[in-house]
Amino acid sequence: MDLSSICIILLSSTFGLILRIFIQNNFKKNIGFDIQNTSIVNFIASFFLGILVSLNFLNNQILLLFYIGFLGCFSTFSSFIYQLFLLFKKRKFLRLVLHYIEVIVLSFLFFYLGYFLIQYLK
Amino acid sequence: MKIKKIVYILLACYLGTFFRLYIDNNFIISLLGSFFVGFIISTKLSHLTKKILFSGFFSCFTSFSGFIYFLYKIFHQGDLIKFFILFNLIIIINLFTMYFGYWISRKMT
Numbered sequence: 001m002d003l004s005s006i007c008i009i010l011l012s013s014t015f016g017l018i019l020r021i022f023i024q025n026n027f028k029k030n031i032g033f034d035i036q037n038t039s040i041v042n043f044i045a046s047f048f049l050g051i052l053v054s055l056n057f058l059n060n061q062i063l064l065l066f067y068i069g070f071l072g073c074f075s076t077f078s079s080f081i082y083q084l085f086l087l088f089k090k091r092k093f094l095r096l097v098l099h100y101i102e103v104i105v106l107s108f109l110f111f112y113l114g115y116f117l118i119q120y121l122k
Numbered sequence: 123m124k125i126k127k128i129v130y131i132l133l134a135c136y137l138g139t140f141f142r143l144y145i146d147n148n149f150i151i152s153l154l155g156s157f158f159v160g161f162i163i164s165t166k167l168s169h170l171t172k173k174i175l176f177s178g179f180f181s182c183f184t185s186f187s188g189f190i191y192f193l194y195k196i197f198h199q200g201d202l203i204k205f206f207i208l209f210n211l212i213i214i215i216n217l218f219t220m221y222f223g224y225w226i227s228r229k230m231t
Contacts, residue, residue, distance in 0.1 A: 009143075010136060013182065017135045021177060042186045049187045053194065067187070072142060073135055075186035077216075078155045078176075084213070085160070085220045100213065111190055 005065055012069035020074050038079040039103055045075035046107040050114025127170065134178030141183055148188040149212070155184035156216045160223025165231070 023044075024037050048071060057063035080103065087096040145151055159180055162172065189212070196205045 009139060013135055013139045014132060017132065017178070017182065020181070021131075024177070045187045046190045049190055053191070068143060069139065071187040072185040073139060073182040076181035077152050077184035077186045077189055078159050078180045080186060081152075081156050081213075081216045081220055082159055082163075082176075084217055085224075088217060088221065104209065107186075107190055108193075111194065 005061070008062065008065045009069040012066055013073040016070040016072070016074035020076070036083060038076065038083060039106075042075050042080060042103065043107055043110045045071055047110040047114040048074075050111040050116075051118050053111075054115045054118035127174070130174050131178035134174050135182040138179045138182035142185065148185075148192055152184050152189065152212070152216055153219055155180050156220040157223040160220035160225075161227045164224055164227050 020041050023041050049067075052063055052067055052071075055063060057067055084096055084100060087093075087099065142151055145154075159176065162175060167175075193205065193209055196208060
């Protein structure tokens with residue numbers, strides 16, 4: 001690993017962190033069942049991931065660094081588990097299962113949206 | 123005060139990113155992340171330290187996109203039953219690891 005790739009990782013992770021904190025602080029949406037802002041971050045991240053997978057990012061150095069730096073810092077798995085944990089602690093098991101299914105299904109939908117968008121444009 | 127907080131969060135974020143690069147195994151990373159998040163929640167740290175740790179270090183240490191990419195690779199092989207079992211198993215194990223960390227830190231104090 002050379003100096004320029006470290007610089008790209010640092011720069012893109014800074015960008016991802018600031019974007020995530022901005023979204024987590026500023027967007028609060030309630031559409032029927034409430035979609036927390038951490039979930040919005042994860043949906044956008046899986047959309048970008050679909051685009052990257054469709055561009056075959058493992059063969060491209062810059063896209064791989066973008067995946068490690070930007071998407072790794074932008075999406076958060078621990079906040080997702082923390083939301084499930086809060087529901088678990090309050091003994092709201094139905095809400096827990098609903099939230100869990102909703103996040104997985106929607107992030108896979110967004111993933112394939114990005115994936116087929118690039119496949120279609122190619 | 124505001125600038126200082128942002129600099130601390132950024133430094134924690136870089137540290138998390140390089141730890142993630144160094145370990146390079148998504149399952150172990152998510153387990154470690156959930157355990158320590160559960161451990162730190164109930165300790166008596168200040169609000170600022172918790173914010174730096176949660177939204178800087180642990181959020182950059184664990185990554186949801188790595189998890190989705192792992193699921194995509196399984197899904198792409200066409201093995202639907204394995205896919206279904208794996209993603210349920212990963213989330214349930216992580217949830218119980220977080221609860222375990224929470225339980226340990228409450229026992230200690």
